[in-house]
Amino acid sequence: MTYETITFDLTDRVATLAIDRPARMNALxxxxxxxxTAAIDAALEQGARAIVLTGTGGAFCSGADLVGDGSAPMPRDLGESLDTSYNPFVRKVAALDVPFLTAINGPAVGAGLGLALLGDISVMARSAYVLLAFVNIGLVPDAGATWLVxxxxxxxxxxxxxxxxxxxxxxxxxxxxxxxxxxxxEQVLGQTQQLAAKLAAGPSVAIxxxxKQVAAALSLDLDQSLAVERENQTRAGHTRDFAEAVRAFGEKRKPVFEGR
Structure with missing residues (x-):
């Protein structure tokens, strides 16, 4: 697929996606x-076991493009945009079975902050900043930013x-x-990709x-969390990766995980 607003790379089971609208500070x-969304689907189909999101140029993401890209006017009901674009993407990332990392290479503003904080692991440039800018234009936080922050x-x-x-x-x-x-x-993307590569080589089912277990724990009581842990541990205990880890321990070597 040819992309107009992002770049896509898949190397060693790590997919790196970059919002590529530098003239608009990678506005959404x-x-x-x-x-x-299409790139994530393509990455998973091609065997990606970790995904990195970043931005091109000097920004991670400046949030919603208030001007737009010319393909469609901004709807009068902004909730419509959340229903059709923002919320489905946030939910898609939350439901992934592979780790999602963010390389925050520059300012992450508004909804861009929401995307930045979606990372299971987030690596931030020393010169970057985050900004919940919504109040400055008479809006409220979206893209999950309220919950995430x-x-x-x-x-x-x-x-x-x-x-x-x-x-x-x-x-x-x-x-x-x-x-x-x-x-x-200068180390942001490289370090994030190194962490992603480590995760991609790990026990993918357990990861x-x-x-999801950590996300669930944020809204469960202890007893409910124990039940989730029990269910997941049963499943993890039947994976080929766990069996390999047991063999490797007995043979005094590092396990080689297949992600199964």
């Missing part, structure tokens, strides 16, 4: 979401960011628990269950 349009940083930080609409530096984002790591700008 319906076409961007459609192409990201509140769950990561807590109610107080979420309200501060959402109500004041101020930039949060990479170091502040790390201290608040919003991102996983902060590295020098897929872990990401």
């Amino acid at each position: 349009t319906p076409r961007v979401f459609a192409e990201l 509140a769950k990561a940083a807590g109610r107080t930080k979420a309200l501060e960011m959402a109500l004041l609409g101020e930039r949060v530096s990479a170091e502040e984002a790390l201290a608040a628990g919003l991102v996983t790591r902060v590295v020098d700008d 897929g269950m872990i990401r």
